Amino acid sequence: MADAVIPAPTPDEQARSDAALHDSVHGLRERDPLASAAVPFVPWQKWVGAVAVVVLVVALVAATTGTLIFLTALCTVAYLVTLADRVLLLSRGLARDAIMTIPDDRARAVPDADLPRYTVLVPAYNEPEVIGDLIGAMDAIDYPADKLEVLLLLEADDEVTIDAAEAAGLGAVCTILRIPPAQPRTKPKACNYALHYATGEIITIFDAEDRPDPLQLRRVVAALADLDDDVACVQAKLAFHNGSQNMLAAWFTADYALWFNFLLPGLMRSDSPIPLGGTSNHIRADVLSEIGAWDPHNVTEDADLGVRIAARGYRTAVLDSTTLEEANPDPINWIRQRSRWYKGYLQTWLVHMRQPVALWRTLGTVGMFRFTTLLAGTPVIACLNMVFWLVTLSWILGQPALVAQVFPAYVYFPALICLVLGNATILYSNLVAVRETGNPRLWWACLTVPLYWLLMSVAAIKGTYQLFANPSYWEKTVHGLAS
């Protein structure tokens, strides 16, 4: 493959790079301003938000108890509906055939001549320690070398990583693509830039520390051949190799087990939009450029792309092939990462709700509902959890009269059902998920998972706050913490 040492660029190359850079930062915004999260709220959203706040304040002043009862009732209904839908999705996802399966022999049997050119993007920033893993992982991929293009995306001023890559002889397995330094220094910007150099018919992203199933690319090719033409993307499952490292890693592992093995397949079976995971999503290159690639201003560009795929009438399939990642074992680092996700989910929801009627026509009522409960509901409910836990705690400690007033019987009983059955159901699904993903030793983490929900809630509050305070700030996740 290409040499790692890149000579000084010719004027043509420089012009190409400048154009690619401009496109990677501004392309989506210029072509389709409403699809970009560069502006978090469009004017009408600001107005609606402002009016809602004013109405709420006036109602709270004019009829405090009535308004609070209305709000608790509304939240309870939202909880119950979301819970019921989760159970439905989980039960659909639990069927063995919910997920797309390509057995090993079928994956290997695809003749090399029928395999399309494939591009793997590996964005990395300031993480020299994972270069060694990357070589191993890319070497292991079972795909003809002449059809596989691996682009390692490094910021041109990230000397440590570039040095490490060159010292490790990475040029033998991949091409190092130097991204010209420019804001925003985000993964989607790097990927957009790389798209201008990528030659594959299918594009995928792996993180530098990922260990993908070696047959994953072949499985994707076979799956796309089996599936209808409107399937534009195949998402593989993500799981962790360091689930036993500590309590947090164990919770995170159970969380991912549930999400990728049951919820995403359940969403696929329900023809609902699928927020893509950060890596191992395999996208047809033609569709990717048609719908505008990644939004460099969205901090969960993957989820955003997943929704855009659905919003443009395409579908995403979930494939039974696992990419092992490193679970974030450090609480502070974890909260930063998770708060970025929550913020990005909200960004994504706001972006796609800019033209709600058009979205509703494409997704349908149920799809629209799922899009909302997943992208807006997940962070908002995680924030509300904290409020209701504190209310419950205050009730246990002192039974304040206000709480009694705000929970009349018709709110209290549904709320109680929600508290007991909701929490029990999610805890139980975690047990199911660790069983079905071969992690039975994590049963104790499932029993203590409410502590993890506490962390989630903290992250959600942080992320929601940041949406207003600092919408495009990217909370970088530190990798290489696995022991």
Add this chain to the structure above:
Amino acid sequence: MRSRSPHIPRATPLFLLAAAGYLAVGLYLALGVGYLQGDALSRVADTRAALLSRDPHLAAIGFIFTPLTALAQLPLVWLSEWFPQLTRWGLTSIAVSAPAMAGAVVQVHAIARERRCPAWMTWLLTAGFAMHPMIIYYGANGMSEALFVFFVVWAVRRLVRWMTTDDVHDLIVAGLALGLAYLTRYDALAATGTATLLVAAVAWYRSRRGAVAVLDGLLVAAPTVLAFVVWSATSWLITGSALAQFSSRYGNAAILEQSGGGSAGGLEAIAFSAAEIIVTAPALALVGVVCVTLAARRRDPEPLALLLPLAVLAFATLAYLRGLTFPFLRFYIIAVPLLVLCAVFLAPRHGRMRARRPGPRPVDRADDPSRRTTPVSAIAVLAVVAGLPVSAAAMLSPELSQEQHALHAAILPRLGYPDPELRREQEAIIASFDTERRIAEYLDSLGLDDGSVILDTMQGFPIIASTSHPQTYVIPSDRDFVTALNDPAAHGIEYLLTVPNEGRGAADALNLRYPTIYENGSGFTSLEAEVVNSGHDRPTWRLWRVVGS
């Protein structure tokens, strides 16, 4: 492990047929004969109190029984506002027990189908279960046994499946069924405990990993643990006692103390339990031994699921031995499915189980050699069927079947009575609650204001079930009951309905507050009426009018 098994036909016709049959018998017994079971009617009254009393609140549903049988009746009980006959004749409870028992029939049938029993065996055993007199009666009388039998048999079926599929669905459904069984009857704890140990042991045997055993056990036990914790906590928050069945003045322990009837313990108690099991399932010992022998020879784990009903039987025997419960035949009803399923498992295993998601350690179901098993199966099926008349006869025996023997007078009055006294007793049993229905009718006819009659539902539940105006009554579940009882006149109470201060009446709330009220009206009331009860073992009522009201 993709399934290649023949499609199991939808069980709807069987379900509808069985449900219609039990419902028809139930309607005949309630409306034609007027024979109701006290516990069923009492639950109906509690449900009505929760929904339609002066002070409707869910907690009024009561904490002596676990709540599912009552909760399932809520929608129909609500209609009793306009159609009081629904609760007066306990029809809401029959509407629950009939489909529940039909569900049990469907599960028994499905276990036999999944075992690939020959059709003649499947249908004879399904019929042997569905037409067992105890199953018919408890499908028809609105008691909690029907739901309980259904849930236990459902759990057994799922565990049998799990033995080969290792499908997490089977563990989940078995766990849920057992959790619901606990919310139906406390006895389910024995089944859940056994199921948890069984699943953990099998999982460990197959994986040799402790974590696998713990996790699979947890999946089965968790719903029951949740049900137990939530129910105990609710009970504790509302009544101040986590397990009211054992501590309340309305619980079994109190009733046994007040009116006797517990066992004396020792060999006699064990002999009684054994007799009850034998008359319920006469062929159990025979078929059971053959079943165990064949299972051991075939190394077939599927019959191990029958440890669940066995544990329930053991629990009933132990509870009676320890003097904790009554000598009731119905506590041994689970022997019926146990026997029928033992017979099912005599058939050699064939084919595969369908699984929605085969687990990590599915086991190929061995095809057992089928030589010479047909005569054994035939004898077992014959023994099951031949036992039915034995059970029917036993149900009419006053000694073995305290609660059911009055059926004799209800359905076979001409079938010989050596003892006229017995006939009178049985007719009185059937007439139970008739007096209370008349009292309710009389009080309804007075057109009283809401909250003008106070009574304790412990003996007065049939009145609450029967009346057209449940709001007329102040009952212990009302949150102002105690203050109203302390000063009846000030709370607009016109009448007090009292029972003799003896036996169970000693725990009646009115007697506790005014110990001599039944005797002399306690000085602030005048006797309005005395109603001698035509029912068996039912109290004489005295209606006292508050002086000056």
